[in-house]
Amino acid sequence: MSGEFRVRELVLGIEGLALLRNAVDGDEAFLRERVEDIRRFVSAEYGEEKLPDGGATVSELDAARGYEAWSAVYDSLPSSYIEVEEPVVGRILDGLAPGVALDAACGTGRQTRALVGRGHRVIGVDQSPHMLEKAGERSPQADLRIGHLERLPLDDDSVDLAVCSLAMTHLPDVTPAVAELARVVRPGGRIMVTDMHPFVIALQGQCLFVSGAEELAFVRNHVHLLSHYLEAFAAAGLRVRACHEPLFNGRLAPGGYEEAIGDAARAAWDGLPIVVVWDVEVPAVPAVPAVPSQDGGV
Numbered sequence: 643m644s645g646e647f648r649v650r651e652l653v654l655g656i657e658g659l660a661l662l663r664n665a666v667d668g669d670e671a672f673l674r675e676r677v678e679d680i681r682r683f684v685s686a687e688y689g690e691e692k693l694p695d696g697g698a699t700v701s702e703l704d705a706a707r708g709y710e711a712w713s714a715v716y717d718s719l720p721s722s723y724i725e726v727e728e729p730v731v732g733r734i735l736d737g738l739a740p741g742v743a744l745d746a747a748c749g750t751g752r753q754t755r756a757l758v759g760r761g762h763r764v765i766g767v768d769q770s771p772h773m774l775e776k777a778g779e780r781s782p783q784a785d786l787r788i789g790h791l792e793r794l795p796l797d798d799d800s801v802d803l804a805v806c807s808l809a810m811t812h813l814p815d816v817t818p819a820v821a822e823l824a825r826v827v828r829p830g831g832r833i834m835v836t837d838m839h840p841f842v843i844a845l846q847g848q849c850l851f852v853s854g855a856e857e858l859a860f861v862r863n864h865v866h867l868l869s870h871y872l873e874a875f876a877a878a879g880l881r882v883r884a885c886h887e888p889l890f891n892g893r894l895a896p897g898g899y900e901e902a903i904g905d906a907a908r909a910a911w912d913g914l915p916i917v918v919v920w921d922v923e924v925p926a927v928p929a930v931p932a933v934p935s936q937d938g939g940v
């Protein structure tokens with residue numbers, strides 16, 4: 643399926659979300675400004691220059707083509723998601739002994755570098771050779787492999803730790819990928835999964851990126867409710883140690899479409915979690931399946 647992202651509707655929606663979230667206690671002048679902004683966008687009083695790509699629709703790319711295009715600029719793009727995710731991940735990693743670590747969907751190797759820096763022997767896996775090439779330039783000591791989250795090119799119980807950052811959102815269902823992480827991590831090992839928070843994916847949907855010659859594109863993000871993750875972890879026999887939901891920090895990526903409607907965007911996301919960080923372990927002794935009691939309960 644190949645979709646299109648309608649930028650004008652996105653911008654109007656964010657203005658509307660700011661109104662919605664301030665409908666109860668919002669400042670009158672702020673609310674009036676939002677309504678006025680919407681009127682200007684709808685009546686085209688705000689010209690196309692106020693919208694990214696002049697408000698045109700933006701095309702969808704699959705993960706292979708999208709990250710091929712994105713790899714050239716990925717590391718230079720500021721990201722409010724990464725800004726709030728990294729400190730949480732860093733604190734968890736600081737508490738773990740060095741070992742063999744998998745960076746699943748490693749991309750350009752952001753977490754690979756964090757793991758190498760903490761003394762781990764790192765295997766990085768990604769579906770994009772272009773993203774992996776960048777990872778290799780920065781972490782030549784890492785063992786980098788082409789592969790998919792749903793079929794990791796690793797043996798059972800072969801790593802102590804697996805990290806998968808900001809990639810599961812591209813999968814329609816997290817269950818197979820969570821099962822794969824559980825398969826390759828040894829009993830007693832740890833798994834850390836970070837993802838776009840379902841709030842932002844449900845409300846905003848997609849991240850736009852420049853695909854070349856200033857053209858915008860997107861790779862589809864899917865909503866994964868926290869209950870979906872809990873079901874997938876339980877099905878894979880994993881135990882959740884903690885779930886963190888870092889909040890939007892008020893900073894918008896410079897030059898992005900949200901900056902053009904900064905007041906509305908900040909009010910729309912204010913106080914909402916934008917990322918989820920799961921800290922999960924593989925039980926040292928596999929969980930014993932519950933035995934039904936005589937009256938049929940468990």
Ligand SMILES: C[S@@+](CC[C@H](N)C(=O)[O-])C[C@H]1O[C@@H](n2cnc3c(N)ncnc32)[C@H](O)[C@@H]1O
Nearest residue numbers: 709747748749752768769770773790791807809
């Ligand atoms: C937003 S980037 C995140 C990269 C890195 N983990 C980070 O946090 O900086 C998402 C990465 O997931 C990879 N990816 C997407 N779908 C994948 C799949 N099914 N299997 C493996 N990698 C995948 C993409 O190629 C891309 O490198």
